[in-house]
Amino acid sequence: MxxxxxxxxxxxxxxxxxxxxxxxxxxxxxxxxxxxxxxxxxxxxxxxxxxxxxxxxxxxxxxxxxxxxxxxxxxxxxxxxxxxxxxxxxxxYVNLRPIRVFEGVRSPLRGADDVDFVVVRENNEGEYSEVGGRVNRGLPDELAVQESIFTRVGVSRIADFAFELAASRRGYVTSATKSNGIVHTLPFWDEVVAERAARHPDVRWDSEHIDALAAKFVLSPERFDVVVGSNLFGDILSDLAAAVAGSIGIxxxxxxxxxxxxxxxxxxxxxxxxxxxxxxxxxxxxxxxxxxxxxxxxxxxxxxxxxxxxxxxxxxxxxxxxxxxxxxxxxxxxxxxxxxxxx
CATH class of the missing domain: 3.40.718.10 (Isopropylmalate Dehydrogenase)
Incomplete structure (x- = not known):
């Protein structure tokens, strides 16, 4: 403790x-x-x-x-x-965050009584890597570089966990991405998730861009079952979802x-x-x-x-x-x- x-x-x-x-x-x-x-x-x-x-x-x-x-x-x-x-x-490598609107707890969203889903966040790599640094500290041309690290092993195992979890729930996975704007890491994420999805034919799945997905968390949170995302996306989505559930305190x-x-x-x-x-x-x-x-x-x-x-x-x-x-x-x-x- x-x-x-x-x-x-x-x-x-x-x-x-x-x-x-x-x-x-x-x-x-x-x-x-x-x-x-x-x-x-x-x-x-x-x-x-x-x-x-x-x-x-x-x-x-x-x-x-x-x-x-x-x-x-x-x-x-x-x-x-x-x-x-x-x-x-x-x-x-799994950060698991269940989200529920409990009876008696008032969500700030109207009609959000049937919300019960799980955010599965990749917890060891992605955007929160240690690769990068700063140069020319304190000078006008100071530079900061932060690298995202996505590995086949890392994406495969978090996707497998999400699909296996969904198979024990309502059988539906949503993958968070931004492959239209982030040109290397997120298309790779999408490809690997699709490969792992093929191993779970009984689980329905789709992919959502993070900006649209954040909006849908607010507009229709009841539609989700298991949401899987990278370290950064999973972090932000799970806190947003906690607010939808009524309080980050729970x-x-x-x-x-x-x-x-x-x-x-x-x-x-x-x-x-x-x-x-x-x-x-x-x-x-x-x-x-x-x-x-x-x-x-x-x-x-x-x-x-x-x-x-x-x-x-x-x-x-x-x-x-x-x-x-x-x-x-x-x-x-x-x-x-x-x-x-x-x-």
Whole structure:
């Protein structure tokens, strides 16, 4: 467990309480080890995590993360000092972000009651590569170059994951692209996705340019089932989709190594929210849903389903929803309601 910064520790405490309740119900045994890796640690010691941090994590089955980020620490420092090394060293090439409009939660879109889809984001390469640099810093002719990296292995495996996931859902994949404007990497993406699609003849699929796709997320989000995109496209689309679902406060994510050779990492995507930290009003549902994804990945599907059912119960009632969802409850009150729902 890495609570991190801001509201991270608050929502991780909630996730832990819910995990304890559901694991007792299902006779599942979990052991926790907590690390203080954070922007606070960076301010005190000059690094987000110790030099042997990755090796320390290697022996665990899963990582549950709260949030990282704090004013005074540049975002690229907190990201590349903790999250990115974990994702890449442990081959967590799938970033899974389920999107649902729950009963009782009001979407900002009219009639968006049947929204239930998943964004599958490529998590190890694409636009977020380390290839590039800057020259002539501070001079009038300063130059910055950032290279996108798309490999056949990388695109193939994320496409396969998306098609296999869709086969277990409603059988429909949408691939995000921009091959009309980005002349090399995205036509390559399209070609490889089409090759992998041919191996899944029972799954319907189409390809959408990212600009049109973003508009359709707003105009007709109920049409989607599994949406697969590159690192950048998947990142932007999943946050847009979380807003469509009513609040980024309920948005979970799973950074998966599907082979289970390495530990996978689970985190809510709302960030550390320094403006509300310590006020007891943070929405814990994103962290709790992330914990449910962790249980499912670890082979405890029934326990994970019970956590989601408890979320459904509490989200129906204004008295057990936080203020970002139009409710009146504190973080602690939502947590207590979730634990009660798990019996």
């Amino acid at each position: 890495i609570p991190g910064d801001g509201i991270g520790s608050e929502v991780i405490d909630s996730a832990r309480a819910v995990l304890d309740a559901v694991c007792a119900r299902h006779s599942v045994s979990l052991e926790y080890t907590e690390f203080d890796w954070s922007c606070e640690r960076y301010a005190n010691e000059g690094a987000m995590m110790p030099a042997d941090g990755i090796e320390t994590l290697r022996g665990f089955d899963a990582i549950l993360l709260g949030a990282v980020g704090w004013p005074g620490v540049p975002d690229h420092v907190s990201l590349w000092g903790l999250l990115i090394p974990i994702r890449r060293t442990f081959r967590q 948005a979970p994510s799973a950074n998966l190594d599907p082979t289970k050779e390495f530990p996978s990492m689970f985190e809510p995507v709302h960030g550390s929210a320094p403006d509300i930290a310590g006020q007891g009003i943070a929405n814990p549902v994103g962290a709790v849903w992330s914990a449910a994804l962790m249980l499912e990945h670890l082979g405890h599907a029934a326990a994970a389903a019970d956590v989601v059912a408890a979320m459904e119960t509490t989200l129906r009632d204004e008295a057990t929803r936080t203020k970002d969802l139009g409710g009146t409850a504190s973080t602690q009150e939502v947590t207590q309601a979730l634990v009660r729902a798990l019996g």
